[in-house]
């Protein structure tokens with residue numbers, strides 16, 4: 001992902017090599033090329049506008065360093081602005097002070113929620129936590145079995161609906177799951193919820209009802225970076241329908257343009273917390289804005 005953006009930006013910087021200083025015309029031309037590179041990568045228009053305005057102002061303005069040549073200066077500014085649109089600092093999970101920390105996963109069907117539940121469970125176990133996975137996706141055939149499989153792979157317990165556990169009612173399952181976590185001394189509960197192929201009022205209402213029932217400490221919106229332009233509208237719909245405290249970008253190993261996913265932080269104001277880069281449980285890490293910016297800049 002981001003190969004085209006990387007190549008495009010490399011081309012912009014190459015055009016500046018050998019220049020002694022930047023004329024206003026150079027700054028304009030550079031800003032224009034960066035704008036095209038971002039738009040071609042599917043970065044959302046409002047984000048492109050802010051980004052390009054900042055580049056233009058900074059490349060013309062006072063923070064031109066004597067120690068760097070114009071190409072290096074522009075690379076430095078683009079890097080810093082990329083880190084800024086990606087959220088600046090890494091945002092860590094907030095754990096509950098008392099009782100189990102409840103993490104709810106929300107997102108479209110196929111975004112990678114169930115896989116993420118396993119990844120997060122493994123990651124949490126590796127840092128000494130004892131997560132319980134709760135299967136509240138009762139919509140998609142096999143979602144419960146899939147969660148049991150990833151739970152087993154991650155070495156984490158799974159709470160699934162069965163007679164007495166609220167078969168067919170995801171809100172009851174979620175509530176019973178949190179009760180189980182308290183009884184069995186799990187310190188984190190990961191609630192997997194149902195998605196649909198597109199944004200859907202019933203799905204939102206169900207996710208909101210689960211949220212109200214379990215009062216999550218963190219609600220993670222799981223976003224498939226491969227869905228292109230739809231990423232922004234989907235994120236906005238979940239932000240108003242359910243609300244979330246963090247974003248997880250999945251399928252960053254794919255070859256789509258990915259810029260829309262890069263826009264989600266600025267559009268929603270919610271930090272990107274984790275990134276998934278493959279189907280295996282280990283293909284997962286905390287999201288670091290600075291590392292992502294460096295990767296894009298090659």
Ligand code: GDP
Nearest residue numbers: 109110111112113114115250251276277278279
């Ligand atoms: P859910 O419907 O949101 O629970 O989505 P799933 O967890 O079932 O994931 C949908 C598909 O995407 C599965 O085939 C996963 O193996 C795959 N998947 C999930 N995360 C990633 C990722 O980061 N990269 C790749 N390449 N595939 C992924």
